[in-house]
Amino acid sequence: MAGKGGSTPATYSPSPTTDKKKPSLFNEDLARPDGRSFHQCRPAFFVFFASVKVFIVNAVFGLRCCFIPNRRNILWIAFPHAIQIDGQMLHNAMILFGEVRLRESGVFLLDIIHLLNLEALVKLGMPKQWSINDYVFKAVSWHLAKITLSQTSYISVPDFHEMEALKVRQVQTGKGHLLLQDPPMGEFLFFMLDVCLLEKGIGTEIPDVVHCAVFRTGAVNAASGSAYAEVGNTKVIVSVFGPRESKKAMMYSDIGRLNCNVSFTTFATPIRGQGSDHKEYSSMLHKALEGAIILETFPKTTVDVFALVLESSGSDLPVVISCASLALADAGIMMYDLVASVSVSCFNKNLVIDPVLEEENGQDGSLMITCMPSRYEITQLTVTGEWSTPKINEGMQLCLDACAKLAKIMRSCLKEAVSDSQE
């Protein structure tokens, strides 16, 4: 892919998936210095100086760009790690993004483009096993001195004070753990955080869960409990009704019934389809939740959980499950613990956490874990495809770690809702 982009600059292929050949998703060379593999440092970013108003363009072909319209210099470009990018491609992309003139952003931009060339990097003295990400991070960190990481674990970005809509909460400097409220800007801030950490010499750890998770309760007024979740580009609303009396026709039972339903909107997938109920997901959601709910506390009654996938772009079911557990908690239903869920895709020798749709389509195998982190209990485990035992172990460990982190984000969302309503 990279070579192709370089040779035919005028016809940049708009989507990485349309390639006839499956792109080699991972390069073995891209192991990080600390020995962790590539999946742990998902997006790469290129950052250029700018201030005032920021516009974000979501481009169709996976690249995302952020620039200032009147000054026309690019703030940053992000791309999914499945795409390998070279200077020429970046140039093309920038032209597509709105006739950005390279000259204005000056030497710096060109520097970065040079850095992108792996050979050039090696020539410059970069250890071969470094990933591009690390190198670019380091390079850019020299240029961004104005960003400060305040003591109150809030990131403040003085140059970007216009972005007050976005609130970054709770930055744990140790492991680089972020809570983001606005995903596209969040990605950018992730990068910023890393730069800050580098600047301060706190650590070079890149957050493990790099996708942004956004959770909110109280999305649906009519329901007794509801939640909205956004992980990556997947967006989900779950509403919970009840507990209410079971239908007369049903048999007597001294435990409560859980009724789950997952459906898709017509516009959930890139190809406009028919929004419909998803039987398989519904039953899996049921299985994942029933272990966590204390069903004995509402005999003879039913709890209905309705999940609606607004936008489906990979790892839908894990998001639905996590969101549903939040909605249940919001509805005041007794549970042993919140349920967090994460999936991992396997590609040959590599693992990708929270795969996006394209990755899910091309995967060799998948693993989904649903667990109650504070009890360290698993409510559901789904494995498909071909897996070797050590890979499964690695995948599970990865999932459990990510679940614990996801649960932290979920808990802080709930905590906020509870303390808000206390007034």
Added chain:
Amino acid sequence: MREIQLPLSQTQKVRLQKALEQLESLSTKVNSDASVIIADSIHVNHEDGVLKGHGTADLNGEVVATLCGVVERVNKLVYVRALRSRYKPEVGDIVIGRVVEVAQKRWRLEINYNQDAVLLLSSMNMPDGVQRRRTAVDELNMRCIFEENDVVCAEVRGFQHDGLHLQARSRKYGKLNRGQLLTVPPYLVKRQKQHFHHLEEFGIDLILGCNGFIWVGEHVEAKDDMIEDQVSQSDSQVLFPNKNCVSLEEQEKNYTILETRKYISRAANAVRVLSTLGFNITLEIIKGIIDLSLSMNLDIHDMLGSEFCVLVAEKEAERRSSMKKRR
């Protein structure tokens, strides 16, 4: 409760914020740090012994919460009071419900509880007011008393083996006509001495159901309606479902004058405003809001606008602070 969803202008936002802050500072709750979420461990002193109450569970010798809410402690008992949950009945509560089913010797009422409540025919005062055994004829004529979807006011009698039982052994209970039913979160209605209110100046009745159902309707004298029913019924002995036999006079009798209807809507909107702001719903506050809207010469529909909401919040803050000063 949640973020108040109103289209506010900047100044209104500031004013509302100020009022809410003032209210917050007035509240004397000390256990602000007691809010927990699911699987949080609750700090307890094990030496004194602990009684684990509702919303708690045991995990490796620790007490953990199974609900989101506030930790309450009564001597040894530790329990979690859920913030958002359905109504939890207590014996003697006055509730308003909607009939969902007419079954054998009983009505089933939806009262915002986990299960439907049961109102037995035998725990109802008969329309003729005579104490006697309920006969098979009475059972057949149950639909003449309450039909499906009727709104009924009753009192919680207690829990029997087959669920929650209600009773309506007084003239003041029974079917509610000619008014509006409003549903608010149950925690906004606190248990009081008096839940039936008659606002004489407006000629309306206000019933604050403990389950968060609130009735605003035209004032009815507790007696006449029932007795007339009984006379006509015992005369004819043939009982029609009451909907089909509405004569012209009856229609006239059912007519509510415009003035009263306006007051009903005004009171209903007052309740809606309180529910959006998340304030407790009591007679005085509702009266205050109605008076405020009247004194401002506000249209009924304007009461739901954001400006009025902000005004109510400010008035409430003022009222509570003045109450505090007096004390």
